[in-house]
Amino acid sequence: MSTETRTYREAVECLNTLQSNAATLEAVRAAGVRLNPNAIPEMIEYLQRIGYEPDHLNQLNVIHITGTKGKGSTSALTDSILRHVKPGWKVGLYTSPHLVAVRERIRINGKPISEEDFAKYFFEVWDRLKANDVRKDPDTTPSMPGYFRYMTLLAYHTFLRLKVDATILEVGIGGHSDSTNIVPKPVVAGVTALGLDHTSVLGKTLSDIAWQKGGIYKEGVPALTVNQPKEGMEVLTERAATLKASEFKVVSLLPGLSSIKLGLAGEHQVQNATLAVEMARIFLSAQGAIPAVTEPLPEAFVRGLENTKWPGRCQTVADPDPAHGSTTWYLDGAHTIESLDYCIQWFVHPGVGIPSASTATSERPLRVLVFNCTNGRSGTSFLGSVLAKTSAQLALYGSTETAEAFFDHAIFCNNVTYADGGFKSDLNSVGMSDADLKHLKTQKELAEAWKELVPAFPGESVHVLASIEDAVKIIRKLSPADRPASVLVTGSLHLVGGTIEVAGLSSVAL
Structure with missing residues (x-):
């Protein structure tokens, strides 16, 4: 069958066969997540099987970005700067995960590639591997790569076929052993903020994480990072020296940057923007597009920062349905304790999740928390962090509200898209265990944790639901027509993406 006759839906169905199932993922977790020492050689072998050598990837002119927090936002900021400075260029952006459609992971000039192009390039890679x-x-290397490896190969192939002028590559997990780390010589590599994410429960230390992230530094390539905890900074400094980076630079806040209204909400984005600006400067200078020193910040850089869009991250979306026009959705895929802190810092803020000083107290919105997290993570620590940060934020702004009564309803639902148990094909996940799908094990644990943390919270206001569609239906019923409703959806990017799909927010959110 020719590639022209195969559809996007068929491509997604084939791609979904490459996912690891729940049993495999659980076995990996139980083993303590040991790194595959052959990860890079295997990825190179897959690349060669589709007709490329690693050196071919240097043609992509790569900016390589990793970190525990902010790597996606920094990638989006960098992408936007390049597109505004060089509007005639073709700029590729590869990120993960996606929110609604898998083709979001591969973007050209800020837009996901079309369904037609996705199917075309997908089956070119598929057929070459077969x-x-x-x-x-x-005996040890599967015939077909796993989901993320395949998507990375597809991104390489797509960008090479389309002859992009620049590529921003966001690392999937870690750095040293990541599938994106086979580019021999990026133009610049950067590490965003480090922290103890969910891998820390498996015995990881900040030094371990820094060693992994610093693995994207390359010989003769500028190595950048932001201010880090001492333990992490020492390891990054050592990694840059060992890997013979051309320079190791810790970027500092640029004068005037904090006064720019960034396209991405949240105070933490200033640090991400600082790194993005410096990486863009180095890249554009290396390409002969701008002078090595540009002071003050060029207007095109400012426009790039102001116009950056990164859906599902500290994003405010007014419901486009007139019937639900009083509902505002606050979407943030925070999935670590530290990123949840940033999320609550953003949401529990005048003019966002709490009325501004000029708003009458009687207009306090109905607030709904919609939350989910991956099985195995501690609901008590996650939700405890949400409550503690909420309390701190309320105190900061002199509010008389309490964290315990801040939300009127708490919804804990599965990441299943539809009430009939089905998934949108792009959001299908075979990594969910039967216990979660059938018995809502994680969601029940989260609800119990919430009740223990907030014993006075009305029991009828805690909802354990089997799907995102069920959650949206409940929210529609709860939201009064004569009172604004603020819905915070967080804890999982998959949850955020499913909400965008089911609530009909795609036209305004993506």
Whole structure:
């Protein structure tokens, strides 16, 4: 069958067969997540099977970005700067995960590639892998790469076919062993803020994390980072020296940057913007597009920062349906304790989740928390963090409200898209265990944790639901027509993406 006759839906169905199932993921977690020492050689072998050598990837002119927090936002900021400075360029952006459609992961000039192009390039890669199945070690290397590896190969292939002028590559997990880390010589590499994410429960230390992230530094390539905890900074400094980076630079806040109204909400974005500006400067200078020193910040840089869009991250969306026009959705895929702190810092703020000083007290909105997290993470610590930060924010702004009564309803729902148990094909996940799908194990644990943390919270206001569609239906019923409703959806990007899909927010959110 020719590639032209195969559809986007067929491509997504094939891609979903490459996901790891729940049993496999649980076995990996139980083993303590040991790094695959052959991860990079295997990825190179897959690349060669589709007709490329690693050196070919240097043609993509890569900006490589990793970190615990802010790597996606920094990638989006950098992408926007390049597009505003060089509007005639073709700029590729590769990120993960996606919110609603998998093709969001591969963007050209800020827009996801079309369904037609996705299917075309997808099956070109698929057919090459099927036709060239000679492996150095068939016993240990699967014939087909896993989901993320495949998507990375597809991004490389797409960008090479389209002859992009610049590529921003966001690391998937870690850095050293990540599928994106086979580009021999990026133009610049940057590490965003480090922290103990959910891997820390498996015995990871900040030094371990820094070692992984610093693995994207390359010989002869500028290595950048932001201010880090001492333990992490020491490791990054050592990694840059060991890997022979051309320079190691800790970026500092640029004068005037904090006065720019960034396209991304949240005070933490200033640090991400600082790194994005410096990486863009180095990249554009290396390409001969701008002078090495540009002071003050060029107007095109400012426009790029102001016009950056990154859906599902500290995003405010007014419901486009006139019937629900009093509902405002606050979407943030925060999935670590530190990112949840940033989320609550943004949401519990005058003019966002709490009335501004000029708003009458009687107009306090109905507030709904919609939350989910990956099985195995501690609901008590996650939700405890939400409550503690809420309390701190309320005190900061002199509010008489309490954290315990801040939300009127708490909804804990699965990431299943539809009430009939089905998924939108782009959002299908075989990594969810039967216990979660059938018995809502994680959601019940979250509800119990919430009740323990807030014993006075009305029991009828805690909802354990089987799908995102069920959650949206409940919210529609709860939201009064004569009172504004503020809905915070957080804890999982998959949850945010499903909400955008089911609530009909795509036209305004994406």
